[in-house]
Amino acid sequence: xxxxxxxxxxxxxxEEAPVELRCNYSSSVSVYLFWYVQYPNQGLQLLLKYxxxxxxxxxxxxxxxxxxxxxxxxxxxxxxxxxxxxAEYFCAVSPPGSNYQLIWGxxxxxxxxx
Amino acid sequence: xxxVTQSPTHLIKTRGQHVTLRCSPISGHKSVSWYQQVLGQGxxxxxxxxxxxxxxxxxFPDRFSARQFPNYSxxxxxxxxxxxDSALYLCASSLLxxxxxxxxxxxxxxxxxx
Numbered sequence: 001x002x003x004x005x006x007x008x009x010x011x012x013x014x015e016e017a018p019v020e021l022r023c024n025y026s027s028s029v030s031v032y033l034f035w036y037v038q039y040p041n042q043g044l045q046l047l048l049k050y051x052x053x054x055x056x057x058x059x060x061x062x063x064x065x066x067x068x069x070x071x072x073x074x075x076x077x078x079x080x081x082x083x084x085x086x087a088e089y090f091c092a093v094s095p096p097g098s099n100y101q102l103i104w105g106x107x108x109x110x111x112x113x114x
Numbered sequence: 115x116x117x118v119t120q121s122p123t124h125l126i127k128t129r130g131q132h133v134t135l136r137c138s139p140i141s142g143h144k145s146v147s148w149y150q151q152v153l154g155q156g157x158x159x160x161x162x163x164x165x166x167x168x169x170x171x172x173x174f175p176d177r178f179s180a181r182q183f184p185n186y187s188x189x190x191x192x193x194x195x196x197x198x199d200s201a202l203y204l205c206a207s208s209l210l211x212x213x214x215x216x217x218x219x220x221x222x223x224x225x226x227x228x
Contacts, residue, residue: 004156043118043204043219044157051214090156101170102217104156 002027004091006105014113015083021076021108023091031093033074034102035065038088047089050074061085086112116140118207118220126226127195135190135223139207145169146188147217148180149204157204163188164211192225200227 007022025031032051036044048059055067065076074091091105119138127133139146145164149157159172163182177193186207192199202222208215 041221043221044206044217045219046216049216092156101159101162102157104158106154106156 002031002093002095002103004093004103004105006089006091006108008108009106010109010111012111012113013081016080018079019077019081019085019110021089021091021110023074023076023105025072025074025091025093027072027093029095031095033065033067034092034094035059035063035074035076036090036092037061038090038107040087044090047076081110081112083112083114085110118205118218120203120205120220120223122223123221124224124226126228128228129195129197131195132191132193133195133225135192135203135205135225137188137190137205137207137220139186139188139205140218143207143209143218144186145208145211145215146182146186147206147208148188148190149206150174151202151204151222153201160190162211169211195227197227200225 003026005024013019034049035047037047038044047063048057050057050067058064063078067074088107088109090107092102094102121136147162148160151157160174161180162170166182180190182188204222206217206219208217
């Protein structure tokens with residue numbers, strides 16, 4: 001069975017500092033990988049996705065993620081965070097061909113310190 | 115253009131009651147998915163509908179049911195409510211039901227069961 005582990009429940013970081021949010025998955029088959037962001041009292045918004053091709057994926061708001069098949073990881077990075085990045089970030093995987101059967105991590109709260 | 119709209123935004127019910135949650139997808143989107151997000155956890159997939167047919171069902175009891183109407187809006191019904199059903203219920207729509215169609219989430223319905 002597939003599962004997703006987000007290793008940090010909270011990540012505090014100073015404004016304008018770089019950040020990495022970690023995501024590892026377990027699966028015996030190829031998967032598609034996603035990062036979503038959830039701002040307070042809002043639904044989820046797609047940040048970026050990896051379906052195939054280049055392992056470095058660029059998303060919205062200056063975020064990027066790198067797919068590492070050997071380490072089964074899909075870590076999210078941003079070189080310089082802003083106060084507006086305060087949110088909860090979710091990593092998710094799905095089997096190829098289906099966009100609904102997402103399996104989600106527990107989320108990482110990104111806390112930006114001024 | 116309006117995004118995915120869900121109603122109501124908040125709801126309080128008592129144990130044993132039933133509840134109906136509603137979702138209107140983005141215009142032109144034919145697929146609607148429902149997720150349950152318990153506080154502090156990632157979303158859990160409940161149902162997906164595409165062209166008014168159920169395309170997938172998560173690991174939820176039969177107390178949970180859903181349907182999609184000819185205008186592609188959807189309802190999620192939960193019978194015999196339990197305290198553990200308290201959660202944020204998210205609806206997502208997409209143009210199609212494959213991984214090239216990103217999910218667009220509504221802001222959710224916060225259900226509290228007392």
